[in-house]
Amino acid sequence: xxxxxxxxxxxxxxxxxxxxxxxxxxxxxxxxxxFIYMTDFDGGLFEDSFLVIEKGVExxxxxxxxxxxxxxQIIRGMRIVQLDSKKKVxxxxxxxxxxxxxxxxxxxxxxxxxxxxxxxxPHRIVDVTDALCAARExxxxxxxxxxxxxxxxxxxxxAMAQGQxxxxxxxxxxxxxxxxxxxxxxxxxxxFGSIVCFGANSAVPHHSPGSTKLKYGDIVLIxxxxxxxxxxxxxxxxxxxxxxxRRIANYAxxxxxxATVKEAQKLxxxxxxxxxxxxxxxxxxxxxxxxxxxxxxxxxxxxxxGHSIGVEVHDGNRGFLSPGATLRLKEGMITSVEPGIYxxxxxxxxxxxxxxxxxxxxxxx
Numbered sequence: 001x002x003x004x005x006x007x008x009x010x011x012x013x014x015x016x017x018x019x020x021x022x023x024x025x026x027x028x029x030x031x032x033x034x035f036i037y038m039t040d041f042d043g044g045l046f047e048d049s050f051l052v053i054e055k056g057v058e059x060x061x062x063x064x065x066x067x068x069x070x071x072x073q074i075i076r077g078m079r080i081v082q083l084d085s086k087k088k089v090x091x092x093x094x095x096x097x098x099x100x101x102x103x104x105x106x107x108x109x110x111x112x113x114x115x116x117x118x119x120x121x122p123h124r125i126v127d128v129t130d131a132l133c134a135a136r137e138x139x140x141x142x143x144x145x146x147x148x149x150x151x152x153x154x155x156x157x158x159a160m161a162q163g164q165x166x167x168x169x170x171x172x173x174x175x176x177x178x179x180x181x182x183x184x185x186x187x188x189x190x191x192f193g194s195i196v197c198f199g200a201n202s203a204v205p206h207h208s209p210g211s212t213k214l215k216y217g218d219i220v221l222i223x224x225x226x227x228x229x230x231x232x233x234x235x236x237x238x239x240x241x242x243x244x245x246r247r248i249a250n251y252a253x254x255x256x257x258x259a260t261v262k263e264a265q266k267l268x269x270x271x272x273x274x275x276x277x278x279x280x281x282x283x284x285x286x287x288x289x290x291x292x293x294x295x296x297x298x299x300x301x302x303x304x305x306g307h308s309i310g311v312e313v314h315d316g317n318r319g320f321l322s323p324g325a326t327l328r329l330k331e332g333m334i335t336s337v338e339p340g341i342y343x344x345x346x347x348x349x350x351x352x353x354x355x356x357x358x359x360x361x362x363x364x365x
Contacts, residue, residue: 001040003076005140006058009038012138014055017131020102020124022095023053024116032107034132036230036311039078044069052095061092096120102128106317133316137308138332143231144356144365147309147334150187150233151354151365153226157181158237161224165241167216171196171209174222182226191225191232191313202238203348205303205340214241217248219258219347225313232313233365234336236352250346256293257341258349264288264339265351268305268321272337272355272362278325281305285339286323297341300348306336309354333357334365 013023025035027049035051038058049062059079060070067082074080081088095101097120103113105127117125139147161178175194182190196209202221214220223236238258245251268285282305290298306321307314319325320335329335338352356363 001075001140001142005142006038006075006077007056008140009135010053010055010058012135013053013128013131016134017102017126017128019100020126020128021054021099023102023128023132024096025051025053025104026108026112026116028109028112032104033312033315034104034107034136037132037136039073040230041070041073042229043073046070050092052092059095061088093120096122098123100124100126102126102131104132105129129317133318136310136316137318138330139310139334139356140332143310144332144334146229146231147233147354148356148365150191150226150228150231151235153182153185153187153228154224154233154235157185157226158222158224158235161222162220162237162239165214165220167214169214171198171201171212171214175209175224178222178224185226187226187228188230189227191227191234195221195223195236197221197348198241200345200347203342203344203346205342205348205350216242217251218242219254219349221348221350223350223352230311232309232311232315233354234309234313234338234352235354236338236350238349238351254347257297257343257347258351260289260292260297261339261341261349261351263292264301265337265353268337268339269353269355269362269364272329272357274331274357274359275328278306278319278321278327278329278335279323281329281337282321282323282325285337289339289341297343300341300343301339302342303340306338306355309334309336329357331357331359 025032044066052059061081070080101122106129175196197207198212198214199218201207202219218241221238225234264285271284289301304319304322308316308320340350342348354365
């Protein structure tokens with residue numbers, strides 16, 4: 001991240017959070033995703049560190065465990081203060097005293113909120129979660145590059161994981177193989193818990209990989225993502241294990257499910273352009289699935305078509321592509337497109353890619 005990107009991020013936040021003087025992000029034992037977004041630090045835990053965002057500057061208050069590491073990572077427009085004395089603590093508190101401060105209410109624990117209100121004595125505390133999430137929706141150039149890299153790593157690791165498929169291998173073994181493979185390909189880790197489903201388990205959208213062993217003719221659904229330099233990918237592939245159609249029970253039915261989902265995704269992606277409502281894109285996929293094969297799949301696609309992707313795999317708090325989405329897509333947004341069909345007892349299919357919105361339409365990352 002460069003100073004210009006930091007400035008644009010700050011402007012987007014305060015362009016929406018107009019009722020506050022500054023924004024306070026407080027980490028717990030975990031990092032607030034907005035802390036990651038605004039600092040872009042690659043290393044460090046920053047437990048209980050404070051980030052104060054003002055127009056024109058952001059100040060990190062941290063302790064000696066993180067101070068030296070933070071100094072190596074800050075850019076112009078950031079300041080760092082080591083909380084090693086009462087004077088420095090008073091400086092931190094002065095950032096809020098008598099001021100209108102914004103917080104991330106979706107992350108900050110209530111006990112921390114009460115302590116800030118009692119000890120720091122701000123004039124007003126405002127939940128600016130929506131403004132923070134909205135700022136993250138349009139990606140900077142470096143963010144797009146990192147998500148593209150995360151997607152490339154994910155696709156390669158999926159192909160390698162599919163190469164490990166053999167009768168008798170378990171879902172857990174394939175999930176673990178993917179998790180280890182992305183590290184070897186340069187990722188920092190996985191973006192979320194890897195989903196691997198064999199057979200009838202593929203009809204459960206968020207199935208947790210278990211001890212189920214692969215059988216010839218099973219549907220194999222792999223929904224996974226790599227994390228690269230703080231940014232996520234989310235990609236799903238569905239195949240049938242085995243090449244001899246005559247030996248595979250219900251082959252035609254399974255193949256038709258996969259083909260229908262692929263076509264639904266293709267149609268949805270082709271409908272994406274700047275200014276279109278997310279709900280309209282969802283309905284393109286929904287209508288295709290509901291009407292395919294004389295309507296036998298109607299009601300089998302029960303989740304949103306897509307979500308924003310960024311420092312979190314579900315980035316922000318608005319569904320980009322869902323039946324009730326009022327959001328209009330903008331250049332620089334990145335969304336998943338993941339239609340699915342789920343038939344209990346037989347299996348399911350989901351095909352997912354990460355899509356960049358441009359002035360000319362959709363680009364698959």
